[in-house]
Amino acid sequence: MKKTINLIIAVIGIVLFSACSRVAPNYAGVLMENYGKNGKEDFKIVSGKVSVWEPGTELFQVPLFDQRGGFQEPVILKAADNTEFTACPVYSYKVVKSRAVDVVFDNKHIGGGNDFMTSLEDNILEPRMYDLIKEESRKYKTDSLMADGGSLAFEKNLEQIVRKEFNDRGLELRSFSAQLEFSNKVRSRNEVNTNISVLDQQIEEQKKRNELEQLRTEQLLIQSRGLTKEILQKQFIEKWDGKTPLYGVVPEFLKLTK
Structure with missing residues (x-):
C-alpha cells in the first residue's frame, strides 16, 4: 500500500514538473490565465519557472532582443x-x-x-x-x-x-x-523627361537673354536719338576749359562765339 502511495506521489510530481515552464533568458514571460476571459487582467509578466498545468493557462515567451x-x-x-x-x-x-x-x-x-x-x-x-x-x-x-x-x-x-x-x-x-x-x-523614360526639362529651361533662359539684349539696344537707340546738336554743344563746352588749343576742324558754334 505504501509503495502504491509513493508511486502516485511520484507520478503527480512528474506531471507537475512537466507542467512547469521556465522563461528563457532575454525573454519576457507573459502568462495568460483563465483563457483570458477577463481581458488584460488575466495577463501578467512572469519570470523563472511558471506553472502552466491549470486549464486555460498558457505561457507566451516574448523575445526582448532585435x-x-x-x-x-x-x-x-x-x-x-x-x-x-x-x-x-x-x-x-x-x-x-x-x-x-x-x-x-x-x-x-x-x-x-x-x-x-x-x-x-x-x-x-x-x-x-x-x-x-x-x-x-x-x-x-x-x-x-x-x-x-x-x-x-x-x-x-x-x-x-x-x-x-x-x-x-x-x-x-x-x-x-x-x-x-x-x-x-x-528609368529611360525619366531620363528623357529630365533631358527635355533641361532643354526647356535652357530655351527659356536664352529667351530671357534675348529680351534683355533687345531692351539694351532699344535703350541705346533712344539715348542716341536724344543727342541733339544743342546737347552736343553743351557737353563740348562743359568738357573744354576754353584755354586748351583746338586742332583740326573747329566746331561751327565756336567760330560764331569768336
Whole structure:
C-alpha cells in the first residue's frame, strides 16, 4: 500500500514538473490565465519557472532582443502619376518590455509558442506596412522619387510612419529600408523627361537673354536719338576749359562765339 502511495506521489510530481515552464533568458514571460476571459487582467509578466498545468493557462515567451524581418516578395506600388515601381522592405524591431502584455494580448489570436513573433510579422506587421507603403507612394510623382535624394526623402517619411505604427503596438522600430526599384523602361523614360526639362529651361533662359539684349539696344537707340546738336554743344563746352588749343576742324558754334 505504501509503495502504491509513493508511486502516485511520484507520478503527480512528474506531471507537475512537466507542467512547469521556465522563461528563457532575454525573454519576457507573459502568462495568460483563465483563457483570458477577463481581458488584460488575466495577463501578467512572469519570470523563472511558471506553472502552466491549470486549464486555460498558457505561457507566451516574448523575445526582448532585435527581430529582423523582410518581405519575401516585392510589393508592387504606384506613384501619383500612375507609374508602377516595386519595394522590398527590410526592417528590424524589438518588443518594449513594459509593453509585452499589450503585444501578447492584442495578438494572442494568431497563436503562441516559438512561432509567435513570426506569426506577428506575417499576419499583422507586414500587411499593415504594405498598406502604409502603398498609401504613401501615391503622394509622390515618379520624377520626384528618382531625383537626387528623392527616394531617400520618401523612405525617411515612410520610416516615421512605420515607427509610429510599431510604437502603437508596443514595438520599437530599429531600422527600416523600403528598397525602391524602378524598371529600365521607367528609368529611360525619366531620363528623357529630365533631358527635355533641361532643354526647356535652357530655351527659356536664352529667351530671357534675348529680351534683355533687345531692351539694351532699344535703350541705346533712344539715348542716341536724344543727342541733339544743342546737347552736343553743351557737353563740348562743359568738357573744354576754353584755354586748351583746338586742332583740326573747329566746331561751327565756336567760330560764331569768336
